């Protein structure tokens with residue numbers, strides 16, 4: 372699929388540029404054709420104005436005869452229009468296999484709804500291309516794009532429909548409200564590219580309200596829909612039905628509006644904690660008040676780091692989490708991304724004995740062996756130097772390079788089992804340990820997910836927050852317990 376990684380979406384830009392080129396050439400040819408038709412029209416029109424009595428002049432009469440016998444025929448039966456549209460269609464068909472499919476648009480729409488929820492974004496703002504916090508969380512503008520990227524009524528309608536098809540009225544209502552209000556504003560204008568109309572949006576919105584238990588809203592909208600589409604028998608039946616319900620249940624007689632809840636797709640107990648941490652966008656000022664949380668140049672006693680120590684920042688003492696700033700260089704991270712890009716495949720998660728794609732991990736990844744490029748080997752050596760651990764296969768896994776997609780995230784999980792540029796969102800959140808770390812380009816985050824006695828540290832439950840703006844790449848190196856016996860000896864203290 373395409374929506375699950377920004378690297379794949381970048382290819383869509385190239386595809387659209389090709390389509391744009393075909394359309395440009397079509398428009399040029401059609402403009403030429405229509406200008407020529409206009410010239411013919413003007414010629415005939417001028418003739419009728421200038422020659423009130425064509426019958427008197429034999430030459431004039433001749434041209435009239437010839438025109439009617441031949442010229443009109445050629446004009447009306449001209450093949451040019453067909454040829455032009457044919458060329459456009461052929462150009463499109465050549466790109467067809469590169470176009471996103473339904474699941475991609477659906478996945479992208481779900482990604483936007485995820486961002487809306489996790490970052491409490493306001494739908495009206497989103498439709499205007501601005502990322503602002505919803506009204507109940509003190510309206511604040513998070514991001515305004517440099518170029519205007521507003522959504523059309525039809526864009527909002529589509530998202531509303533995706534939610535509606537999932538019986539998710541919590542999302543379908545605000546998006547369809549937005550669509551209806553925009554369609555109303557442009558009523559009477561016809562946009563070739565649109566899939567839906569005001570009537571369609573009203574219809575879906577009315578039914579969403581009905582499902583959510585708001586019958587009087589459903590009735591108002593259905594009546595408005597009938598106004599535009601008086602022959603729609605189904606909507607007429609709905610109006611009658613809603614009127615009947617309201618008649619039988621006067622206000623206050625127990626017909627309460629069902630509260631529409633955000634669908635708990637993740638069945639996640641930790642969701643609120645996780646999202647709260649994501650919303651801080653990695654800002655944790657409290658952390659710096661603890662003197663133990665210092666920064667230092669660290670060689671870890673390794674000769675590899677003597678001349679160029681790592682810049683280490685303590686992030687958490689328990690669980691032990693450290694951040695190495697500029698762990699890799701721009702050249703290294705760019706190279707890794709380039710090597711990984713052609714091999715990216717949809718990320719999977721363990722599900723029983725098998726592996727499967729999951730809504731809770733939206734990204735694509737590639738495994739890079741140290742033999743594919745000397746940079747991978749260099750980084751392995753650096754990881755070994757920083758951690759003092761043995762990073763030879765089979766004591767670690769290969770480097771896993773991951774690129775997130777639209778609203779791409781990885782919900783809370785354990786790894787017992789990190790390179791990038793993100794402008795906003797995408798923090799790594801430690802749910803129980805209650806902190807999150809923003810994405811810092813070229814930095815590496817290191818933690819022990821096992822205690823020295825081999826038990827998993829529950830406090831390492833962590834997640835990759837949905838990416839709000841930017842392109843997030845991470846590289847994971849999972850180091851196994853096995854093989855480190857003499858490098859990280861065990862102790863008898865359980866909490867060590």
Ligand SMILES: O=C(O)CCC(=O)C(=O)O
Nearest residue numbers: 781798799834835845847
């Ligand atoms: O993307 C992140 O911030 C975390 C990624 C992660 O935890 C994983 O891939 O296991």
Ligand SMILES: [Fe+2]
Nearest residue numbers: 784785786833
């Ligand atoms: Fe992880």
